[in-house]
Amino acid sequence: MKNNPLPAYQVFGLFVESELSLPELIEGDFTPDVSIRFGDVKEQPDLPSVSGISYKSFEDKFLLKVSGVACFLVESGNRIIIDREEGGSDDEIRLFLLGSAFGALIHQRGILPLHGSAIVMDNQALIFSGNSGAGKSTLAAGFLNRGFKLLADDVCVITLNKEGEPIAHPGYPQMKLWGDSLENLGHKPVNLKRIRGNIKKYALPIVTDFCNVPLPVKGIYIINAKTNGKINLKNLTGVAKFNAVNSNTYRLNFLNREGNSIAHFKHIEAISKKCFVKRLERPTKGFYINRLIELIELDIRRNAR
Numbered sequence: 001m002k003n004n005p006l007p008a009y010q011v012f013g014l015f016v017e018s019e020l021s022l023p024e025l026i027e028g029d030f031t032p033d034v035s036i037r038f039g040d041v042k043e044q045p046d047l048p049s050v051s052g053i054s055y056k057s058f059e060d061k062f063l064l065k066v067s068g069v070a071c072f073l074v075e076s077g078n079r080i081i082i083d084r085e086e087g088g089s090d091d092e093i094r095l096f097l098l099g100s101a102f103g104a105l106i107h108q109r110g111i112l113p114l115h116g117s118a119i120v121m122d123n124q125a126l127i128f129s130g131n132s133g134a135g136k137s138t139l140a141a142g143f144l145n146r147g148f149k150l151l152a153d154d155v156c157v158i159t160l161n162k163e164g165e166p167i168a169h170p171g172y173p174q175m176k177l178w179g180d181s182l183e184n185l186g187h188k189p190v191n192l193k194r195i196r197g198n199i200k201k202y203a204l205p206i207v208t209d210f211c212n213v214p215l216p217v218k219g220i221y222i223i224n225a226k227t228n229g230k231i232n233l234k235n236l237t238g239v240a241k242f243n244a245v246n247s248n249t250y251r252l253n254f255l256n257r258e259g260n261s262i263a264h265f266k267h268i269e270a271i272s273k274k275c276f277v278k279r280l281e282r283p284t285k286g287f288y289i290n291r292l293i294e295l296i297e298l299d300i301r302r303n304a305r
Contacts, residue, residue: 010027010212016034024094033078040083041083064101069089070093072097080102102155115130116155118168120149122300135223135289136223144209156168167217176203182204218276221280225282236278
């Protein structure tokens with residue numbers, strides 16, 4: 001008698017089978033590219049080529065340790081082993097699995113994870129990138145309030161098609177937003193689940209306004225919050241454009257192989273050649289989403305002429 005097959009899901013342009021339930025993702029009858037299992041990953045070589053406080057990166061392996069949650073071993077771009085620590089909840093494991101662990105796996109596959117949220121505009125992906133707290137998810141959610149669809153939140157995976165054009169792949173139908181942003185956007189945090197413990201950041205399901213097909217990249221707005229700054233938009237060119245995209249790579253510090261680095265820079269180069277990249281400055285204090293949206297829509301209309 002055959003064992004029941006594991007559930008299969010779609011995320012970041014990949015098909016995933018997983019022993020851990022992933023209710024945030026879209027489930028279906030897929031042939032998996034990636035396998036996720038529970039197992040023992042504590043015994044690993046201690047001579048990494050790249051390492052940080054909580055991670056070690058080897059030639060084709062990546063080890064992430066999240067104290068009180070789990071250890072994650074990512075192998076060869078197609079396998080993740082989860083070693084749950086005592087007290088580690090499924091919700092916490094999913095948070096780091098769909099973030100840093102998949103960031104490492106995407107790098108291993110030689111494709112590009114951008115630290116950004118993406119919406120659909122004119123059947124293309126418009127990406128909002130920036131550091132944590134810059135407001136990329138909030139800006140994307142503001143566009144959703146105006147009838148646009150979400151393609152990805154926080155991590156936007158880019159591949160290149162046969163013509164070398166950047167293609168953005170769907171994440172999953174959920175956004176992570178701080179409580180004050182949710183309230184300003186008309187949502188009630190009390191009705192939503194916190195992403196972890198006492199952190200006042202919440203998971204917002206996107207029920208109908210989610211796009212589940214890959215789209216060509218239209219352009220990238222890189223958000224920069226500045227103390228006492230003003231709302232300002234600046235077109236980036238040349239080296240500044242290339243460096244801005246590169247510095248907003250998700251988990252850039254996880255890269256450690258020459259081949260993967262070459263593929264990484266090939267993706268950055270293609271974006272620099274094919275797409276516009278602009279820096280969007282905003283003040284750190286205050287809620288300016290409507291003004292930012294109007295500025296972006298005006299900028300898009302001007303570019304279309």
